[in-house]
Amino acid sequence: xxxxxxxxxxxxxxxxxxxxxxxxxxxxxxxxxxxxxxxxxxxxxxxxxxxxxxxxxxxxxxxxxxxxxxxxxxxxxxxxxxxxxxxxxxxxxxxxxxxxxxxxxxxxxxxxxxxxxxxxxxxxxxxxxxxxxxxxxxxxxxxxxxxxxxxxxxxxxxxxxxxxxxxxxxxxxxxxxxxxxxxxxxxxxxxxxxxxxxxxxxxxxxxxxxxxxxxxxxxxxxxxxxxxxxxxxxxxx
Ligand code: TMP
Ligand code: ASP
Numbered sequence: 001x002x003x004x005x006x007x008x009x010x011x012x013x014x015x016x017x018x019x020x021x022x023x024x025x026x027x028x029x030x031x032x033x034x035x036x037x038x039x040x041x042x043x044x045x046x047x048x049x050x051x052x053x054x055x056x057x058x059x060x061x062x063x064x065x066x067x068x069x070x071x072x073x074x075x076x077x078x079x080x081x082x083x084x085x086x087x088x089x090x091x092x093x094x095x096x097x098x099x100x101x102x103x104x105x106x107x108x109x110x111x112x113x114x115x116x117x118x119x120x121x122x123x124x125x126x127x128x129x130x131x132x133x134x135x136x137x138x139x140x141x142x143x144x145x146x147x148x149x150x151x152x153x154x155x156x157x158x159x160x161x162x163x164x165x166x167x168x169x170x171x172x173x174x175x176x177x178x179x180x181x182x183x184x185x186x187x188x189x190x191x192x193x194x195x196x197x198x199x200x201x202x203x204x205x206x207x208x209x210x211x212x213x214x215x216x217x218x219x220x221x222x223x224x225x226x227x228x229x230x231x232x233x234x235x236x237x
Contacts, residue, residue: 001025001080011037012050012197018080022184026051028077032197034216036128041215048076049226050195053233055079057162057194060237064161066154068190069181084181084191087143088123089132091151093159094175098200099213101175110207116159118152123179150188151180158190166201169232171210174200196226 003025004017011033016025028047033040051073058070069081094101097111101119120137121129137143143151155178166173176199179192192198196211203210210229214222 001074003027003078012047013193022083023071024081024083025074026079026081026193028079028193032212032215034212036125039216043215043222043226045223046197046226049230050193050197051077051079053195053230054193056233056237057165058190060165061158061161061190064157066158066161066190067187081191082183082189084183084189086123086179086181086191087147087151087188089137089142089151089179090121090123090129091155091178091180092119092121092175093117093155093178094119095159095163096172096174096200098174116156118155147188154180154188154190162194162199165236167204169229169236170204171229171232172202172204174202176200196229201229 001018001020001023004019006014007017007024008015012029012031014027014029016027018025028051030042030044030046031040032043032046055070055073058068062068062070069084071080071082073079094117095113097107097113098109101107102109120132122132122142123129134148137148138145158178162176163173176194178190178194180188181191183189199211200213201211202208209219210225214220214225
């Protein structure tokens, strides 16, 4: 499908209209940012890997009963998706302590939780994506109680599916961020992307970080790490 007008430009993707009102094209960039856009860089080939990886994972999740925005891969960087109105929440599921959780609660990275945990942040760069509880979400009309319940149910089901998938690739799923959207009929679907930009993926054998923490923490070797994750994913499919 032909791309139309640029609708929105985010930090890692551009979104275009198409001739069909309910369909959009997402184009993945190589740009990388961290710490609310304060740190900027570029990771060569990242857009190609994130596009293809996110699509393979969304197809896998669809097979496991999770509705997503995914329609069709158009090219190595571009994907046709259903148009959604994004629920402005970052939905973060964690299996192992890391990142902001470790900092906030003073726990060592690598602590394995008794049960997976979930948190919500309000998607608002100017406010630095503050944490938000379910009462706040309802108070501000960001989502209804029923929508929050659906989102939580999908998020934990996605975690179960992805943990199993990545385990088959020799990768430990530490945590990840999801975004959901509403279709024109109001139903909730998984949107945005699932990639090493939005997940923490550790090599199960060595503990090596294979995700965007290599950029956030200046660990180097990010291109190689993303390519290795993609190689293992393709081999496992
Ligand atoms: P955090 O530990 O920094 O809160 O990150 C948790 C997970 O969410 C991690 O896998 C990275 C991902 N994430 C995003 O995708 N976008 C963001 O803006 C942030 C802060 C985290
Ligand atoms: N993408 C986010 C930003 O630039 C942060 C992150 O992924 O760490 O704000």
